[in-house]
Amino acid sequence: MSWRIVVPGSTANLGPGFDSIGLGLSLYLQLDVTPQDTWEIVHLSEHLPQNIVIEEHLIYCIAKQVADQYNKPLPSCKIEMSSELPFARGLGSSAAAIVAGIEVANLLCDLNLTTQDRLNISSQIEGHPDNATASVLGGLTISSMTKDGIVDTLHVNNVDASFVVFIPNVELKTSEARGVLPEQFDRPYAVEASANANMLAASLMARDFKRVGHYMEQDRFHEPYRAKLIPNYADIRTAAKEAGAYGTALSGAGPTMISIIPTSIEESFVEAMKQRFPSYDIVLTKADEQGVQVTSIAAV
């Protein structure tokens, strides 16, 4: 018996929804898991590293951590992994790997985890619930997490919008991008930042994508401080707007940027942006609608 685990990547924040709003994207991490006597992890995608140390591999570490948490031994298996998610670019690759690692433990140790368990464990490990909830559930997720790690998520599907990601050929670690953020905001500033986040969430729920785009560009929590770390931050926002985007924000902590665009201009927009930013990988994406999926497959 083998299992296939498919996990969507995600974008977080969408501007002011800092550490709270996530959106599952139609870019995927896929694992084929087959129980066997020894541990083996095989990377099938070219951009994944080939020198693999099992004990340091994120999927293994998460599966082991979750098994330990439930006081179960973790049986060994072979994992064949492919991914459309580049590392450290702001497309939720680590959250997707965490969600996948939880599924590996759930399958191998018969944990019978609930969806709420998955939301809590993945968000606790990530430290914030935005990417993790989006990888678990797909669609749009608006979440809070208590200090005790209990996650409350409002989940909405059918976000029928088009998104384009601008992926630069450089990495930015989330820890570095969090290191430049202020510890405190004064009250009038916090009120404005919070109002913009509220308007973003309300506009998303109302499917008012023009307004979504506007508020994606009104973040006060993180983008003003991170902009200096992001190549072409201002140029991409301006060029995307000129080419018809509703708005553009950092994808998560960056350095990828994401535009929301009218579906009617998908082709011309992507073509124009490829010409304008030739060193970038520019990809049209939609919202993933399913979240993490586990299916049985015939043993190879």
Ligand code: HSE
């Ligand atoms: N909300 C997180 C951040 C997403 O912006 O730092 C990246 O993990």
